[in-house]
Structures are given as C-alpha cells and as structure tokens.
Amino acid sequence: MELKSQNDTWKPRIVAFFCNWCTYTAADLAGVSRIKHEPNVRVIRVMCSGRVDPQFVIDAFVKGADGVLIGGCHIGDCHYIDGNHKTIRRFAMLKRILKDMGIEDERFRLEWISASEGEKVKTVTNDMVEKLEKLGPLGLPKKFIAWDEEMNHLELEISKPKEEIEHV
Amino acid sequence: MTSTKQNGEVRIGYFVCHCGHNIGATIDVLKVADVIKNLPGVVISREYKYMCSDPGQEMIQEDIKEHNLNRIVVAACSPLLHENTFRRATEKAGINQYYFHMVNIRENASWVHVDKAEATRKAIDLSRAAIQRVFFHQALEKKQVSINPNVLVVGGGISGIHAALTLAKAGKKVYLVERDPTIGGLMAKFDKTFPTLDCAACILTPKMTEVKNHPNIELMTYSEVEKVSGFVGQYKATIKRKPRYIKEDVCVGCLDCIDACIYKDGKYYDEFNVGLSKRKPVYIPFPQATPQLVVFDPEACVRLKRGKCKETCVEKCDRDAIDFDQKEKFEEIEIGSVIVATGFQIFDAKKIPYYGYGKYQNVYNALEIERLVNSSGPTGGQVVMRNGEVPKKIGIIHCVGSRDEKTNIWCSRVCCTYSVKLAHLLKELSGADVYNFYIDMRTPGKGQEEFYNQVMREGVHFIRGRVAEVTDWAAEKEEQGKLIIRVEDTLIGVVRRIPVDMVVLGVGVEPHSDADKIRRLFNISCSTEGFYLEKHPKLAPFDTASDGVYIAGGCQGPKDITDAVAQAGAAAAEALALIDKGFIEMEPNTAFISEDNCSGCKSCIPLCPYTAISFDEEVFKAKINEVLCKGCGTCVAACPSAAIDQNLFTNDQIYNEIDGLLKYEIV
Numbered sequence: 001m002e003l004k005s006q007n008d009t010w011k012p013r014i015v016a017f018f019c020n021w022c023t024y025t026a027a028d029l030a031g032v033s034r035i036k037h038e039p040n041v042r043v044i045r046v047m048c049s050g051r052v053d054p055q056f057v058i059d060a061f062v063k064g065a066d067g068v069l070i071g072g073c074h075i076g077d078c079h080y081i082d083g084n085h086k087t088i089r090r091f092a093m094l095k096r097i098l099k100d101m102g103i104e105d106e107r108f109r110l111e112w113i114s115a116s117e118g119e120k121v122k123t124v125t126n127d128m129v130e131k132l133e134k135l136g137p138l139g140l141p142k143k144f145i146a147w148d149e150e151m152n153h154l155e156l157e158i159s160k161p162k163e164e165i166e167h168v
Numbered sequence: 169m170t171s172t173k174q175n176g177e178v179r180i181g182y183f184v185c186h187c188g189h190n191i192g193a194t195i196d197v198l199k200v201a202d203v204i205k206n207l208p209g210v211v212i213s214r215e216y217k218y219m220c221s222d223p224g225q226e227m228i229q230e231d232i233k234e235h236n237l238n239r240i241v242v243a244a245c246s247p248l249l250h251e252n253t254f255r256r257a258t259e260k261a262g263i264n265q266y267y268f269h270m271v272n273i274r275e276n277a278s279w280v281h282v283d284k285a286e287a288t289r290k291a292i293d294l295s296r297a298a299i300q301r302v303f304f305h306q307a308l309e310k311k312q313v314s315i316n317p318n319v320l321v322v323g324g325g326i327s328g329i330h331a332a333l334t335l336a337k338a339g340k341k342v343y344l345v346e347r348d349p350t351i352g353g354l355m356a357k358f359d360k361t362f363p364t365l366d367c368a369a370c371i372l373t374p375k376m377t378e379v380k381n382h383p384n385i386e387l388m389t390y391s392e393v394e395k396v397s398g399f400v401g402q403y404k405a406t407i408k409r410k411p412r413y414i415k416e417d418v419c420v421g422c423l424d425c426i427d428a429c430i431y432k433d434g435k436y437y438d439e440f441n442v443g444l445s446k447r448k449p450v451y452i453p454f455p456q457a458t459p460q461l462v463v464f465d466p467e468a469c470v471r472l473k474r475g476k477c478k479e480t481c482v483e484k485c486d487r488d489a490i491d492f493d494q495k496e497k498f499e500e501i502e503i504g505s506v507i508v509a510t511g512f513q514i515f516d517a518k519k520i521p522y523y524g525y526g527k528y529q530n531v532y533n534a535l536e537i538e539r540l541v542n543s544s545g546p547t548g549g550q551v552v553m554r555n556g557e558v559p560k561k562i563g564i565i566h567c568v569g570s571r572d573e574k575t576n577i578w579c580s581r582v583c584c585t586y587s588v589k590l591a592h593l594l595k596e597l598s599g600a601d602v603y604n605f606y607i608d609m610r611t612p613g614k615g616q617e618e619f620y621n622q623v624m625r626e627g628v629h630f631i632r633g634r635v636a637e638v639t640d641w642a643a644e645k646e647e648q649g650k651l652i653i654r655v656e657d658t659l660i661g662v663v664r665r666i667p668v669d670m671v672v673l674g675v676g677v678e679p680h681s682d683a684d685k686i687r688r689l690f691n692i693s694c695s696t697e698g699f700y701l702e703k704h705p706k707l708a709p710f711d712t713a714s715d716g717v718y719i720a721g722g723c724q725g726p727k728d729i730t731d732a733v734a735q736a737g738a739a740a741a742e743a744l745a746l747i748d749k750g751f752i753e754m755e756p757n758t759a760f761i762s763e764d765n766c767s768g769c770k771s772c773i774p775l776c777p778y779t780a781i782s783f784d785e786e787v788f789k790a791k792i793n794e795v796l797c798k799g800c801g802t803c804v805a806a807c808p809s810a811a812i813d814q815n816l817f818t819n820d821q822i823y824n825e826i827d828g829l830l831k832y833e834i835v
C-alpha cells in the first residue's frame with residue numbers, strides 16, 4: 001500500500017460534523033448496511049448540530065479542508081428540541097461570510113439526515129465529492145503562504161530607504 | 169497543537185483493531201499503527217485481531233500499568249457500540265475513563281470504502297485527530313440522578329396491556345393512556361387467532377379486566393398525550409382527557425341511556441365494526457369494552473350539536489350520570505420512563521383501484537371479515553354479504569398494499585397467516601369454496617406452517633400469482649353477476665379468470681397516519697417507512713435513542729400477537745431494570761461557564777432549550793445549572809467571548825480534531 005500520493009493526485013478533503021443522534025447514527029447504519037461511498041469525508045462527532053461553532057467551519061477551511069459538511073436531525077427531530085434551528089441560522093450567516101471570502105457555495109453544506117437514512121449519507125457524500133472535484137482544491141494554507149510572501153514583499157518595499165522610493 | 173492548555177505529561181497508548189477481516193481486509197492496520205507510533209505523545213502503538221475481546225482489553229490494561237499511560241485511543245468500531253467497553257477497561261486499569269477516546273474506522277471506513285489506500289489514509293487521519301484530541305481530555309465523573317418509578321404506557325392494545333400488567337405486577341405505578349374509549353386495540357376485533365384458532369376475546373378480555381381492576385394501574389381511556397418534557401427518570405406529561413359527557417365515577421354501565429336515545433336505530437359509523445353496522449350517538453364500543461362506560465359522540469348527539477333535545481337519555485338515567493357540560497380536561501403526570509405501544513393501521517385498499525374496494529360492495533378488507541366471522545359481530549357470525557346473500561365462492565387476495573413498489577414495499581408479516589385463518593373460518597361458517605391468491609406463502613413461526621398445511625388439506629385452494637384485477641365485467645354467461653378475479657397462475661403458466669361472489673383483500677399493515685405526532689413527543693426516530701426506530705435491530709428492538717423510552721408491538725414494525733406480547737414483556741423488563749437500579753448515570757457532557765471570560769452579554773440565555781442558564785445580576789455573569797443541562801452544546805457554539813465550554817466536547821478538543829484530520833503532510 002503506497003500512501004505518498006497525497007499531492008500528485010489531489011482529492012477533496014471534507015470535514016464533517018455529524019450530530020450523535022441522527023446523522024452519526026445514519027453513518028453507522030450506512031456502515032452496517034455496507035453502503036459504499038467516497039472516502040473523502042472525515043467525521044467529527046458532536047452531540048447536536050447546534051454545537052457546531054461557526055469558527056469550527058472557518059478553522060477547517062483555514063487548515064486545508066476543501067469542503068465542510070454539517071449533518072443534523074430533520075427539523076422537529078432534534079434530540080435537544082430545537083438545536084438544529086440554531087444551526088440553520090448560523091449556516092445562513094456563515095454562507096454569507098464565506099461568500100464574501102470568495103469560498104464557493106458548494107464547499108459548505110448542511111444536510112438533515114435521520115438515523116434511518118443510511119442511503120442518504122452515501123448520496124450526500126458522493127454528490128459533494130463530485131462537486132468539489134469539479135471546483136478543484138481550495139488550498140487556503142497554500143494561499144496563506146503566498147499571501148504572506150506578498151505581504152513580506154510589500155513590507156520590504158515600504159521599509160526601503162525613502163530616497164530610493166522617490167527615485168522610483 | 170493549536171492550544172497550549174495541556175494537562176501534565178501526556179502518555180498515549182494507541183490500539184488499532186483488525187476486527188477479524190471486518191477492518192483488516194480493507195485497512196492496512198499495521199501501516200496505521202506504524203504511522204501513529206511516530207506522533208507526539210504516543211508511547212505505544214499496537215494492533216490486535218479483536219480489541220474488544222478479553223485478551224484485547226487485558227492488553228490495554230497491562231500497557232497502561234507497564235508504560236504508565238494516561239491517555240487511551242482505540243481505533244475500532246463505532247463508539248456507539250463499544251465506547252463503554254473500553255471506558256470500563258480503562259477505568260479498571262486505574263485511570264479515569266474519560267481519558268479514553270474511540271476512533272470509528274469500521275462503520276466509518278472499512279465497511280463503506282473499497283479503495284484500500286484511501287481507507288487506510290482515512291483511518292490514519294481519524295486516528296491522528298484522536299491523538300491530538302486526547303491531549304485535552306480531563307478526568308470527569310458521571311452524575312447520578314434519581315428516577316421516578318412511575319411508568320407511562322401509551323396505547324391500550326395487547327402490547328400496551330401486557331406491558332402495563334407486567335409493570336403493575338412488579339409493584340410499579342402505571343398510567344395507561346388510550347385514545348379510544350376502550351382498551352383492547354385491534355385484537356379485540358378478532359374472532360379467532362392464528363395458528364391455534366383460540367378465541368381472541370377469551371384470552372384478551374380477562375387481561376382487560378385485570379388492567380381495569382389492578383390497583384397499580386391508572387387507566388386513562390379516551391385520552392391522548394399532549395405534551396412531554398423532561399428526561400429519563402424525570403418526565404412530565406400532559407394528558408388530554410376528552411369528554412365522554414358521562415360522569416365516570418357515577419356511570420355503572422347499565423346502558424339504559426343507549427336504549428332511551430331518541431334515535432331508535434343506529435345511524436352513525438360504528439368504529440368497532442368498521443362500518444359494517446351503525447351505532448347511536450350514545451354508544452359503548454362493544455359489550456366487553458373496558459372501562460364499561462358509554463360515550464356521547466359530539467358530532468352525532470343532537471343535544472351536543474344543537475343544545476336542544478328531548479334528553480330521553482337523561483330522563484332514563486337514574487344515577488344522574490350524564491353531564492352535557494363536560495369539557496376537555498388536561499392532567500399532568502410525572503413518570504420516569506415510557507413505553508410506547510401505539511400499534512399500526514391497516515392499508516387502505518382504495519389506494520389500489522383495480523381491486524375494486526369501495527366500488528363493488530362484495531369486496532371486503534380483512535378487518536371487515538374479522539368482524540363478519542365474529543360471533544359477536546354485526547351478523548352474529550353469519551357470513552352474509554352486503555347484498556344479503558351467503559357467498560358460494562370466495563377469493564382471498566394476499567399482499568394487498570405489501571411487497572409492492574407502488575404502495576408499501578415491506579412484507580406485512582401477518583397477512584399470509586391471517587388469510588389462511590380467514591379461509592378456514594369462511595369455509596367453516598359458509599361452506600363456500602375458498603381460493604387464496606398469493607405471491608409467496610410466508611408462514612414462519614411456531615405452528616404456522618402446520619396450520620397452513622392443515623387448511624390446505626381442508627380443501628382451500630391456493631393459487632400462486634399476483635392478482636391483476638377484480639372486475640364485474642362478465643366474459644361468459646356463468647360469470648354474470650359475479651366478481652371475476654383475473655390472475656396468472658404462475659405454477660401452470662396460464663392466465664385464469666375465476667368468478668367469485670365475495671372478494672377478501674389481505675391488506676397489509678403500515679404505521680398510523682399520525683404516528684409522527686407521538687414520535688415527536690417522545691423524540692423517537694423512525695425508519696423510512698415510518699415505523700418507530702429501535703436502538704438496535706437485533707439486540708435492542710424494544711429500546712429507542714431516547715433514554716427511558718421503550719417501544720413495543722406494531723408501532724415498531726409488522727408483528728403478530730405472539731411477537732407483540734414478547735416485545736411488550738421485554739420493554740417492561742427494560743423499564744424495570746432502569747427503575748430498580750434507583751438512579752441514572754448521566755454522561756458528564758454538560759456545559760460550563762468560565763466566569764472570568766463571561767462578559768454578561770446574555771446571548772446564551774434564550775438559546776438553551778432547557779432553561780438551564782440563568783443570569784446572576786449581582787456579578788453580571790451567566791450561570792449554568794448542571795442538573796438541567798442536557799449537553800447539546802448550543803450555547804457553547806454561540807458564546808461570543810468563548811466563555812462557555814462543554815465537557816467531553818471542549819473547543820480545544822474539537823479544534824485539535826480538525827487540525828489532526830487535515831495534517832496530511834505527516835504521512
């Protein structure tokens with residue numbers, strides 16, 4: 001098994017936050033039912049989709065995720081009454097912020113997947129992977145390096161002796 | 169690490185499981201163990217065939233002692249399955265169980281991926297995330313809360329009755345809530361039960377009476393659960409008591425008022441006889457109804473509809489039990505656990521128009537036949553059709569609304585055997601020639617195949633083929649005035665037309681059309697078809713994802729009486745196990761506020777669904793009541809000053825998981 005192919009064949013990296021009661025259970029069901037799907041999603045289990053701090057999402061993008069997926073119970077089914085209502089509001093707000101940052105719509109997704117919808121875990125995963133493959137890498141960490149270099153360069157320019165600048 | 173808030177020197181033991189071939193065949197476990205070995209903090213990294221086995225657990229415990237480990241990560245199956253197993257093992261070796269973390273590489277990886285390199289990479293990523301996470305784990309203690317020993321049973325069919333009696337006999341107080349005026353459910357409508365042909369009423373009614381008379385059971389019929397709050401051990405439920413317009417404690421069930429009603433004959437749809445007879449506005453569902461109380465139908469009673477009537481019933485009642493001013497009442501009860509046994513409904517045969525139900529008067533559904541062959545039914549057990557004739561030839565069609573892509577895809581499990589039973593009863597009572605049309609005969613269970621053979625020997629015909637249509641269009645003289653069943657007999661490969669007098673549709677079972685309402689009240693999930701979802705399909709078919717809420721009978725899936733009773737008993741036993749323990753251990757995943765950081769902005773307060781957060785005006789800080797907090801983490805995600813955190817899911821832990829997942833370069 002050769003694992004060094006990370007960069008030569010790029011594959012989308014998706015960080016997912018699944019609530020314990022519905023979507024995480026659905027993913028388990030997909031497992032038990034051997035519903036094969038794309039291997040790009042890495043799940044972080046939280047008790048409720050309402051636990052997902054908008055900063056988690058931003059952080060995931062910053063650290064190199066190409067997409068972020070939040071999975072929760074259907075509206076009305078949240079184990080904590082209405083945690084997912086709060087998720088919707090945060091989702092809408094985050095969408096706007098991400099748009100302003102130039103992060104494409106398809107990269108951030110919210111899905112209601114109930115404990116019995118193992119099949120939906122597959123459809124959502126595969127669909128998201130397909131869309132991200134079309135978009136290509138987001139690669140924020142690399143961009144940060146490039147931006148840092150640019151900033152350094154600019155700073156260097158500014159710190160040059162005044163005459164030189166005037167000369168230019 | 170993105171944060172520096174670590175506690176002491178961290179010594180991690182990492183254990184990855186092959187789970188036989190379940191993981192080992194798809195994930196290169198050796199490789200995973202090898203990569204993880206080199207991560208900071210990891211003291212020991214091992215793989216083993218079956219981590220959850222005794223030797224596997226012992227290995228962890230020995231390693232903890234030998235290598236002085238203080239964090240344990242196991243990569244194996246889902247934490248929902250074995251988290252507790254490994255927590256216990258960790259605790260046994262003398263370190264706090266919450267220093268353990270589980271990585272799911274079976275359900276989340278090896279079982280769902282084909283590409284071995286990708287699955288292995290995923291296992292490494294998930295493990296790395298866990299390794300980074302456990303740096304921030306802390307010792308926690310489980311909280312104990314007391315449990316209210318009272319139980320609410322929803323639904324008074326055979327499952328609910330059996331569960332209630334079991335609990336009551338064990339000395340627990342039970343509230344049995346039934347929305348109909350009587351308990352008994354579907355079973356009360358049956359004449360004989362398969363495969364033994366014992367009389368349903370003879371075995372059910374004694375149980376109904378026992379429920380009525382049991383000092384530990386508070387029977388609430390004609391009532392519905394309106395609202396539920398609280399959590400396992402401490403639920404509160406509001407019960408709506410619909411008015412019967414009868415003083416329950418005064419009425420003795422003499423039924424004189426029914427005779428005295430200004431309607432001399434029944435005029436309204438009789439629910440108990442599924443419309444095969446008519447009842448009066450004041451009625452008792454059936455003679456053995458429990459409780460023995462009459463009900464006034466507000467939609468039908470002239471006095472209730474128009475406010476004016478001769479009130480002959482009131483005149484007749486010498487006990488003064490009738491009270492037309494009764495209003496809906498709401499009662500609040502406190503319970504610690506719940507058994508939901510709300511049953512199922514039968515498929516509406518009108519949805520398959522080519523079988524002619526509702527169009528031809530001599531097409532019946534199976535439940536109507538149950539009433540028709542019942543000695544206490546509308547015809548006193550005579551098989552007389554709606555046109556007044558006794559049928560000479562009867563066709564019973566199986567799988568109506570079952571095993572059909574267009575309606576319900578599941579097998580309803582009871583129709584084959586009840587169709588065989590009805591064939592036997594119809595033949596016995598009317599002497600008719602009976603034909604059964606089946607796709608496959610499914611008669612699993614004790615004594616059922618034997619029963620099928622017996623009925624076949626009695627001369628009932630069985631034709632294999634899905635019926636194409638039921639029509640009254642006669643092709644030949646002898647078909648005139650008959651219902652013709654068109655079917656391909658697949659055993660001889662011939663399309664046949666079989667003229668009969670009566671058609672019986674073996675309708676399937678499905679979830680109640682309003683099953684969703686109860687499901688939401690108790691926070692139960694449902695499967696795609698709408699039946700309530702059990703915690704585990706094999707090992708916990710009576711348990712749900714909501715702690716302290718159990719399910720039994722037809723609401724969980726199609727079932728015969730035998731299985732419904734068995735499941736009800738199991739659910740009751742589970743509830744007893746919970747109650748008799750005396751207390752419940754809660755996951756310590758509550759949220760807490762760091763006072764120093766709280767700015768007093770109050771944004772968290774309205775977010776809490778349990779009103780666990782209050783505001784201390786004096787110090788101008790928010791406070792979380794640990795007892796009320798259920799650990800959803802919504803407030804944590806919302807705090808603008810990051811002053812709130814959640815045990816077991818701290819910000820540090822999650823940020824480090826994210827970081828670990830995305831550090832591909834290490835590979």
Ligand code: FES
Nearest residue numbers: 019048072073079
């Ligand atoms: S528990 Fe699933 S969204 Fe709240």
